[in-house]
Amino acid sequence: MSISTPAARNGRRPSVKDVAERAQVSLGTVSNVLNRPDRVSAGTRERVERAMADLGFVLNESARQLRMGRSNTFAYVMLDATNPFFTDVARGIELAAEKADLSLFLCNSDGRDARESAHLAHLQQQRVDGILITPVDPDAPELARITAQGTPLVIVDRANTAGAFCSVTVDDRLGGRVAIEHLVDRGHTRVAYVGGPWSLGQVRERWEGSRAAWDDAGLAEADLIHVATEALSFEEGRIAGERIAGLPRRSRPSAVFCANDLIALGLLQQVVSTGQRVPEDLAIVGYDDIAFAAGAAVPLTSVRQPRQSLGRTAAELLIDEVNNPDHEHQQVEFTPELIARTSTLG
Template identity: 40%
Template sequence: MMRKNGARGGAAGPPNMHHVAELAGVSVATVSNVLNHPEKVAGSTRSKVEKAIEQLGFTLNQTARALRSGDARSIGLVVIDLTNSLFVDVARGAQEQAQSQAFTLQLASANNDLAVQDAHLSFFDSARVSGVILAPMQESDEQIARVRRHGRPVVVVNFDSKLTDSCRVLIDNERAGYIAAKHLIDLGRTRIAFVAAHDDYQPVHDRRRGVRAAVEEAGGAVTLIELDTVDLDPPGGADAGRRLAGMPEQERPDAVLAVTDLLAMAIINELTNAGISVPEDVAVMGCDHNSAAWGGAIPLSSVSMQGEEMGRAAVDLLLGELRDEHGGHVHRRVLLQPHLVVRESTIGRERVPV
């Protein structure tokens, strides 16, 4: 509902042509004519529209105009960490899709630092990119809202932001944790250790929930041991691996599910160094299909995160919003499904499909 002074009660984002039309009591087509062909509009009607524009502080979406004229052709992509190949895949997919639409993609990594992420967003905002794709690991609503207030759409990738004023492209991380744990359970493993850190990261939290659901579904036949470590990088995995190797054999888990592949590979190294056979004694798998962890002596089972598809979908959503001049865009939440990638670390070399 419009307030008498022209402010939009509780509305998020900048005013658009629909708001102007509602306040002036005219059609959107009439507002468009006032802006683009004022000679076609009667003076009294034009005056009402101009007054509504002034009250609302409306400015025409110049980005949409520039898209049609071919002037604005840049997209900013900010990812939380380029050492994880998920975000490399997101960037690759986004770049391919952007190039197919004659756009350039500018990439920045936040190095797991929210302040650095904010600085990159501010830079892209000041550089007047057409729009921004953001792949965070934590809530970034204030940063997103600031960019959107300046008239630039933001699409969020791999994080289900509470902010409703943006499109989102997600992988079902709860499903990823579930299918990883279910794989180990189906192999007959009955003591599963879930190794993780940073439960404040939404993907980690969601994968943990999926793991718990799979174990609960198995009834009392499977025991879950939750082992938290200091971080998601190899040092954290090495620490967890040493702790697991040091357990008495009768108490040691017969399977380990690490929330990231980097953790899993470091755990494998520590177990094998201690003379514990993988997967015969302990099956080990990761959960994010990180190519940085594919070089070990024992190929790692994991879960594919559909990174390239996320990147392509994010560009499509961003361009859809950019091309909407009249304010009719409806934000979408796209949920992609992960799938299991089975390798030697859980089923042994002889069972790996050729």
């Protein structure tokens, strides 16, 4: 880099004042060029623009925000940025935000309370115009505090019990139900539900739907077992696979329903690698229908969620909340859909 670059010359970045000076106009005029170019005569405008280019002027967004009180930025706090489900949701948000001329920052809470809090505090301090979040706990008082302090917040893939926020969800109980009904239809009478941690509402509700469907089918309560995992990850799926393989033959299930596809894929890999056949020895149902589900060792039956629509809708709700003075909170719920593939059909 040349030593004569503007920033290198004196360590201070050029401000509108510097531009004004060089262009022989007042401060206000530079600002006009930036924000209402039509109010400025062509000659002056040109002079100012030349000065900006010469100096390498970059507008200071902090100062603008301070003055304007808004940032034209949304943020999405993801529960797990390495899970394709959430990156697809994020993409839906990004597209909607882009259309509305908003920037979007992504943050990853990694499923940890502490990291989530840190991100939220930081975003609030940054004065983002609104926050989208898939929270660790949708009823955490912290979320209410944030809206109370003036930052609108929309919950994605969860809902607040009291309906205190806009939220967009997919009916997880129904998702659990259709998965289990499918397995019951296929003749399974002993099934494991694989998922955790229990603190995640998604995990609980899919389980509740499963249990309800199981009861409705008149099957014995004890024959729907729960295999707990520490996280909704590929690796945890593999571990769960080992645990199931280790069960005494009599109590081993003939099918598993996994709380998400990452677990299902990890479990599938473990099962296949030990020479068992899917679905003959063990049928598997996943959840999310991420792109990899169809391409797995055995194409995976999964409960599909409208991932991108989820994100888009959430962003639209947030935009409304920010702009529309008589906005009212809405709880939008999508319907999941079972996609049956080889892992249960054989």
